[in-house]
Amino acid sequence: MLKALREEVLEANLELVRRGLVLYTFGNASGISRDEGLVVIKPSGVPYDSMTAEHLVITDLDGRILEGNLKPSSDLPTHLALYKAFPAIGGVVHTHSTNATSWAQACREIPCLGTTHADYFYGAVPVTCPMEPHEIGSQYEWNTGEAIIRCFAGRDPLQTRAVLVAGHGPFCWGTSASDAAHVAVVLEEIARMAYAAMVLNPSVQPISDALLDKHFLRKHGPDAYYGQSTPKN
Amino acid sequence: MLKALREEVLEANLELVRRGLVLYTFGNASGISRDEGLVVIKPSGVPYDSMTAEHLVITDLDGRILEGNLKPSSDLPTHLALYKAFPAIGGVVHTHSTNATSWAQACREIPCLGTTHADYFYGAVPVTCPMEPHEIGSQYEWNTGEAIIRCFAGRDPLQTRAVLVAGHGPFCWGTSASDAAHVAVVLEEIARMAYAAMVLNPSVQPISDALLDKHFLRKHGPDAYYGQSTPKN
Amino acid sequence: MLKALREEVLEANLELVRRGLVLYTFGNASGISRDEGLVVIKPSGVPYDSMTAEHLVITDLDGRILEGNLKPSSDLPTHLALYKAFPAIGGVVHTHSTNATSWAQACREIPCLGTTHADYFYGAVPVTCPMEPHEIGSQYEWNTGEAIIRCFAGRDPLQTRAVLVAGHGPFCWGTSASDAAHVAVVLEEIARMAYAAMVLNPSVQPISDALLDKHFLRKHGPDAYYGQSTPKN
């Protein structure tokens, strides 16, 4: 079932390893088949180097396991909440990557300090409000998703494909599992550069709206001209 | 003698190398057979890349060498003190890993700033008091163990499987040598993230008790539900 | 056409990958044949690991594509502006390398704090003024080149082979594409060391003019004596 999606989700998980974003079994990636309403996700606590597409778990949008002998990632409910709230997304990735997690632990959004950031995120990468004890005590992972969704009220999730969960770490998403993994890798690099820029100049301001627009829109939307998918100019 | 334990202790030592926690001959891992009261430990100052299980040294809990042609790690007495004081532990690891050692040198405990930390340690990773000249002048390595044990008065060593020895570096432990090595690797990453979080937000506060409880207890104790060892929910 | 230059430009692009200066398709290198007025440049958004010399694009100095089936790097107009303004240069490299980009994001020039810097750059690596909305809104990439050129009024571009574009990242150049790539690699290291030196001593001053002269001129110009190309003394 969902053979191609399984392969893509496996590959997205392995990309996190290759890029140094995960330690041991940290992190997880999933993808969704919107037609069938099915999610493919990494199993919980399984080492990456022995993971195959068969180890992945398939669930429906309510988290019922339809295929797989292993337990799904304990963060599954967060993934499901995001898939339900953001119909345009096709993949979700969660990591504890060093620099993005440092910002999450500092409870600070990552301001848009440069064009690397603007190429991927249309403004700051926001940080959620800390969760309340009653949100933590019951249905914690689902409520993590709710905290993200509240944080994104009024935002287009495809214009800002990442969030920092306060005191926890980043969740990223995209049009597919591989897109989400790509965003997670870039977020980690952006977090690293923003950290050093803040140290060098604690009063640094975000780049201008003009520069933000230029960079985001030259890679995204109808007027994009970066890469090979648009006609030569 | 203790063939399986020798292999596990060798592997724990090599894990420190693979994960970039040791330089040259720095660091050491040991494991204990509680039934026999015997400890297997790395030899002193031997390069990791030529180390085999036969090079490891077996001693009793008083440090008498029962097997092995090499001198044991000079930190052996610290390991022994921990094995005697903490009957539930099965392995000890000592490193001078960069980030954990930086906190030890700064004489600061690592506060619990995020869920990565809470997944492993039930609160701050404490730092010992500086040792007094008379503790250093005689039986120094044993007294290092004593300083750790005093620091853990009233704590469950399996809930906080690491300590920073002030002006020195981390000691870690666990249910086995491989568990202790795993903790040492994660501690290094947590130390790195906490460092950057403190720089980004010097007044950052530890995560709430609710979040600490949630994360620690979803991986440890009777209600754990992370990983594959507990039934599918 | 321009087979040797194609190979050199490919190699310069790959050097950026080998040295960890680029992530995914970030960055680009080009080279110019001054005799023919032709530029060889990396295609836009193509992965490095499948890139061959045939993928490179050849344009004239007005950006007209003369050979190649792919779109050139979107930064081509910046390269062309530099080739036109700086007749002595033979190659241009642009990266978003972590540390150099952090300085660019902090809108700070990199002061010459040591002899590593002085071996390559005859004084601070300057940072451009932020670009105005009208420069960004139209012919952005060309205007990026203009901002660099204004910043270099009165400077010899071969004595300072790099600039930080504010809120963006470094552009480097040299006598050839491979020289420009070499400069980009060294700039990243210099940026990293200057960052740490500033943290350790926020009031640190640039090295003396005497030391700057000594180091720059022992590697550059008629009295150079570093390396093998000058007679044994």
Next chain:
Amino acid sequence: MLKALREEVLEANLELVRRGLVLYTFGNASGISRDEGLVVIKPSGVPYDSMTAEHLVITDLDGRILEGNLKPSSDLPTHLALYKAFPAIGGVVHTHSTNATSWAQACREIPCLGTTHADYFYGAVPVTCPMEPHEIGSQYEWNTGEAIIRCFAGRDPLQTRAVLVAGHGPFCWGTSASDAAHVAVVLEEIARMAYAAMVLNPSVQPISDALLDKHFLRKHGPDAYYGQSTPKN
């Protein structure tokens, strides 16, 4: 001539590469045969990956080339000054390694903040005074050696086998070329840890004399008991 010494000096140079201390042709290592008064040193500006023992240059203590077709490292006079002033040393290494150089650029000595440092250096790693224009203008490399020697007046160079040349970088030495390379690698790590410790606790104090004595003397001198070269206790 001096075949074994050539091999050791080559190996010391390559160790700097393997440990990430040098970029391109940065850095150099040499060794001395005291009996013959001859020094073997890296050639100037030759890539490490094609370097063989035959490329190394042999000179006498006045810098006259006795064997070799290549120019010696331009830092040769600094090495010679050290060999003349410190009769007990057998090897010298110079690098621009990132963290040690950052301290040199900050013009700060590296205080002894922990036992990793104390295991190798008997107190702070000192920084030289900035050189005067007349010292830079003539016989610069020799005068760099003189600045180091002045800085070591009253010190035993085998108890502190490294120095930071202000605004430049570290010079290290030891009983042999390989010992000097080992010290250079450890110095880089110590510099990195001290940097982070200073950031975490700007008012941190050096470890006590008792702890410094204990660690330095358990590895050095007649009462050493670390490693395998001393009898089992």
